[in-house]
Amino acid sequence: MAKLTVNKHTLKPFGLDAKPVIEKYLAKLDVDISDYTFAANYIWLANSSGFYAIINKCFCLFVMTGGELTMLLPPLGKKKHVTEAMVRCFDIMNKNNSSRYYARIDYVQASMIEAFVQSTDEGESMFEMLEHYIVEKKLVDYVYEADNLIELRGNSYHTKRTEINKFIKSYADHRIEVLDSVKHHDEIMHLFNKWVSDRVKYMPKEEAELFLDGIHQERHAVKRMLKHYEELQLIGLVIYIDGELKGFTAGERISADTAAVIIEKTDFEVMGCAQFIFRAFSKMLKEHYGSTYINVGDDMGFENLRKVKMSYRPFKLVAKYTIYQK
Structure with missing residues (x-):
């Protein structure tokens, strides 16, 4: 360029x-x-x-x-x-x-x-x-205490614990591996494409068109992440069930006490997989970086994503603003 x-x-x-x-x-x-x-x-x-x-x-x-x-x-x-x-x-x-x-x-x-x-x-x-300028609040990042995501204690996390326990009982042969950008490349892209297809099936037509506009960029982002995974100094996990990759996630350090989840995708048809890999990766982030907090990014304005992220009881919401000229 x-x-x-x-x-x-x-x-x-x-x-x-x-x-x-x-x-x-x-x-x-x-x-x-x-x-x-x-x-x-x-x-x-x-x-x-x-x-x-x-x-x-x-x-x-x-x-x-x-x-x-x-x-x-x-x-x-x-x-x-x-x-x-x-x-x-x-x-x-x-x-x-x-x-x-x-x-x-x-x-x-x-x-x-x-x-x-x-x-x-x-x-x-x-x-x-x-x-001469307008400052407008846009989105918020969801930040959690790492220990809460790992331990899932208390009534507020009862549903999460139940989903994870059902997953473990239903898929006793599951296994987790550290993400390898070469070894897992094709399987990750295959799962990503399946994830897109499954999402579109359950969306109203008008929402699906908007979703597909954004997913084109995300597909390129995943490809670039895998291509330069080592140079970017990322860490990640994948999960297998019956020898088939059913989930992947990757993240990095933001600051001395905070790590971030950059991306997470799981097979919709595997109940509890998203909750299981999220807890496992939270543990990995804490152990690898010594992080007290985990940032999972914003909800991109999607109501369903907002509900999921709020269900994990964020420690704080960090506002992000945009500055325009008048």
């Missing part, structure tokens, strides 16, 4: 060589949102064009969609540099885009919004700048 030059700023392709660059900036931040990792962005940009630049001493990540530039993350850097970097980033987007209304900054953590508002740098403060 070629570099992109906009308003005298050179934006570099967001490839594997950007991993140590963005991680240097992320290491200085206190964030627990699942989107704030190299792997999360690199995987989901599999079917898009990502670009980055260091602007006002901040790492700035852009994505090009249909010729229009937006930002996947706010500028990553010290508080005193972020506000000016944001202004410059909007200027870059405006210079490239066909309309200034396409420009936006996604996945902004609440603490960063507060930092913008409380900016005391020389010149225009973010409080004054809010006259």
Whole structure:
């Protein structure tokens, strides 16, 4: 992918060589949102064009969609540099885009919004700048205490324990393996395609069309995840029943005390499989990273997914905002 030059700023392709660059900036931040990792962005940009630049001493990540530039993350850097970097980033987007209304900054953590508002740098403060910008709450990440997901104690987890116990009794021959991106590649893609087909069967036609639009991107993300699994430093599990792969999951570390589940897919026809592999992977994440908390990402606006994630009793919901221009 070629570099992109906009308003005298050179934006570099967001490839594997950007991993140590963005991680240097992320290491200085206190964030627990699942989107704030190299792997999360690199995987989901599999079917898009990502670009980055260091602007006002901040790492700035852009994505090009249909010729229009937006930002996947706010500028990553010290508080005193972020506000000016944001202004410059909007200027870059405006210079490239066909309309200034396409420009936006996604996945902004609440603490960063507060930092913008409380900016005391020389010149225009973010409080004054809010006259020119709109901050809109979008989705929330679901964060759980790892021990709760592993132990499933108390009445609130009774249903989860029952589902797991039924799974163990019904599929005594199940086995779990550490995910191997080469060994398990074809079986994972086969299960992913079956998962898509099963989901569509039970959806209203109008929902299915919307679902399939998004699933195209997710299929490319899974392929990229498997292709660069080692370089991305991910960990994962797969589960077999009667010698057939029926579930897979992968994740990574976000911060010193928080790990994230990037993706999880199981066969709908195997009752209790999703609950079983989720608990097993929660244990793996805690043991591998020493994580106290596990972030499973947002619900993408799907009500059914929201209900499932709420049923596990999240420790906290971490809001994510988008910044637009007025």
